[in-house]
Amino acid sequence: MTRLQRERQLRMRLLICCGVVLVLSGLFAAPEIRAALGRRQIQRDMEAELDAARPQSVPERQAAGGEAEGQEGTAGDSDILVGENAVVEPEVVREKKTVYLTFDDGPSMDVTPEILDILKKNDVKATFFILNYGEKSIPILERMVREGHTIGIHGYSHDYAEIYASEDAFMNNIQKLHDKLLEDVGYDARIVRFPGGSSNTISEKYKKGIMKKLTKRLEKEGWKYLDWNVSTGDAEGNNVPSSQLVKSVKSELKPEQANVVLLHDTSSKQSSADALQNIIDFGIENGYTFCPVTEDTTMVHHKVNN
Numbered sequence: 001m002t003r004l005q006r007e008r009q010l011r012m013r014l015l016i017c018c019g020v021v022l023v024l025s026g027l028f029a030a031p032e033i034r035a036a037l038g039r040r041q042i043q044r045d046m047e048a049e050l051d052a053a054r055p056q057s058v059p060e061r062q063a064a065g066g067e068a069e070g071q072e073g074t075a076g077d078s079d080i081l082v083g084e085n086a087v088v089e090p091e092v093v094r095e096k097k098t099v100y101l102t103f104d105d106g107p108s109m110d111v112t113p114e115i116l117d118i119l120k121k122n123d124v125k126a127t128f129f130i131l132n133y134g135e136k137s138i139p140i141l142e143r144m145v146r147e148g149h150t151i152g153i154h155g156y157s158h159d160y161a162e163i164y165a166s167e168d169a170f171m172n173n174i175q176k177l178h179d180k181l182l183e184d185v186g187y188d189a190r191i192v193r194f195p196g197g198s199s200n201t202i203s204e205k206y207k208k209g210i211m212k213k214l215t216k217r218l219e220k221e222g223w224k225y226l227d228w229n230v231s232t233g234d235a236e237g238n239n240v241p242s243s244q245l246v247k248s249v250k251s252e253l254k255p256e257q258a259n260v261v262l263l264h265d266t267s268s269k270q271s272s273a274d275a276l277q278n279i280i281d282f283g284i285e286n287g288y289t290f291c292p293v294t295e296d297t298t299m300v301h302h303k304v305n306n
């Protein structure tokens with residue numbers, strides 16, 4: 001071996017030694033240093049989440065759409081939620097890559113059981129914001145509970161003029177359905193979805209400023225309320241093709257947020273049931289987890305406009 005070769009070999013050994021020392025020191029670094037590094041990472045994650053939850057750009061907000069629904073909601077649907085009303089308040093979102101499927105205005109005797117069948121087949125849990133129901137629907141509600149879904153309160157009545165006439169009228173409207181459900185099914189529902197969402201402007205017609213008061217009062221009295229940030233568009237008519245509903249979900253789901261999907265399960269929303277399997281398939285294929293809403297879920301809230 002020449003001198004040059006020996007020197008080259010020595011240098012190589014020295015480099016390998018340095019590498020090993022570096023790796024080992026990384027592995028055995030003091031726990032407090034590692035903890036500090038971890039904390040810094042968590043802080044960075046939280047900051048990123050806050051960024052993700054900040055109000056969206058105008059086109060996105062418009063895409064978020066609104067709940068233009070209501071069996072008894074006689075006023076024009078366009079009054080309920082337009083464009084920038086559906087802004088999501090900045091909150092730390094813990095549940096990334098999560099989908100909360102929510103169904104409003106049920107239960108119905110035809111569409112709801114079909115939805116429950118599809119959910120069961122896929123082992124997916126969802127959330128149902130119910131209206132007043134007849135005795136025949138009790139087994140459906142019992143099934144929801146048995147199969148691990150969450151039941152939330154939409155209201156005994158959906159009539160905007162009646163429920164948004166006063167704070168007490170609204171509170172009585174949810175309490176009445178809560179108590180009935182508790183008596184019939186033994187289920188203590190604590191999560192509310194406002195008819196028209198918390199961002200609705202139609203309530204202004206009946207009581208100015210009522211949404212600001214109700215959103216505060218609900219939480220003060222131990223309730224939680226949930227809006228949505230993914231709109232399927234099934235509220236925009238009774239015959240929206242299921243392919244269009246699936247397309248909306250595909251374009252609006254975001255991996256960095258908790259996705260609260262607005263759907264309906266009244267008799268007139270057959271296409272929502274038809275779209276469900278494709279929505280679930282898309283979510284699973286793209287790594288999303290489907291969860292029922294619980295009181296620990298980060299509540300998606302719209303910007304209150306009245």
Ligand SMILES: [Zn+2]
Binds near residue numbers: 069104195
């Ligand atoms: Zn509704």
